Amino acid sequence: DTGVSQDPRHKITKRGQNVTFRCDPISEHNRLYWYRQTLGQGPEFLTYFQNEAQLEKSRLLSDRFSAERPKGSFSTLEIQRTEQGDSAMYLCASSPPWGSNTEAFFGQGTRLTVV
Amino acid sequence: QKEVEQNSGPLSVPEGAIASLNCTYSDRGSQSFFWYRQYSGKSPELIMSIYSNGDKEDGRFTAQLNKASQYVSLLIRDSQPSDSATYLCAVNIKLLTGGGNKLTFGTGTQLKVEL
Numbered sequence A: 001d002t003g004v005s006q007d008p009r010h011k012i013t014k015r016g017q018n019v020t021f022r023c024d025p026i027s028e029h030n031r032l033y034w035y036r037q038t039l040g041q042g043p044e045f046l047t048y049f050q051n052e053a054q055l056e057k058s059r060l061l062s063d064r065f066s067a068e069r070p071k072g073s074f075s076t077l078e079i080q081r082t083e084q085g086d087s088a089m090y091l092c093a094s095s096p097p098w099g100s101n102t103e104a105f106f107g108q109g110t111r112l113t114v115v
Numbered sequence B: 001q002k003e004v005e006q007n008s009g010p011l012s013v014p015e016g017a018i019a020s021l022n023c024t025y026s027d028r029g030s031q032s033f034f035w036y037r038q039y040s041g042k043s044p045e046l047i048m049s050i051y052s053n054g055d056k057e058d059g060r061f062t063a064q065l066n067k068a069s070q071y072v073s074l075l076i077r078d079s080q081p082s083d084s085a086t087y088l089c090a091v092n093i094k095l096l097t098g099g100g101n102k103l104t105f106g107t108g109t110q111l112k113v114e115l
Helices: none
Strands: A005-007 A010-013 A019-024 A031-037 A044-050 A053-057 A065-068 A075-079 A088-095 A110-114 B011-014 B019-025 B033-038 B045-050 B054-058 B061-066 B071-076 B085-094 B101-105 B109-114
Touching: A005 A088, A010 A019, A019 A088, A019 A110, A031 A075, A044 A065, A044 B101, A075 A088, B011 B019, B019 B033, B019 B085, B019 B109, B033 B061, B033 B071, B045 B054, B045 B061, B071 B085
Parallel strands: A010 A110, B011 B109
Antiparallel strands: A005 A019, A019 A075, A031 A044, A031 A088, A044 A053, A065 A075, A088 A110, B019 B071, B033 B045, B033 B085, B054 B061, B061 B071, B085 B101, B085 B109
16 A cells, blocks of 8 residues: 555544654655544645655644654654643644645544543 | 535446535645545545646546636546545645645545445
């Protein structure tokens, strides 16, 4: 399977715990995005990487959220001191380096439930 | 004004009919537009992209773009029960830094194709 891969698919955690999600983009894609989606809403942009550089962060991304892409390949999204409001589907997408009107392809998502 | 607006539906059409889904956007500088299909509990799947004014056809799907009216639509011909899903309109918006883009989504329109 050469699509975007996310792990884990589901995560249940207690409030206050830290969680980390992983995303493996399509291999030739240098652009990587994290989105969050809650029920009844479209995906909301969180952050963008071009290669290993994090070039844009949404104001939605509080200080408890951190994302990395250390070697320009896979990326991790960590949420510290989780809150019930963090419960959502976290989506990763990637797109290729050529052109500016490029299509983005999503992984299966990680569904987080904070109890 | 929201950046991307869609009627949340549900839009109900009988099997075999044409389903028409609409979307308006606020950023006049946007250059590329996408339709994603999302089944309940799954991640968004890209089904159409359109960059120029006019129509673009792919099988049973036709995307229509009118930049002057800031309007994008998706027509689904010969609707099937398997088309029942939420359809997300996405607009590519240039990021402030790094030359990248992000997708901004509408809230989605729920389509129900009835037997």
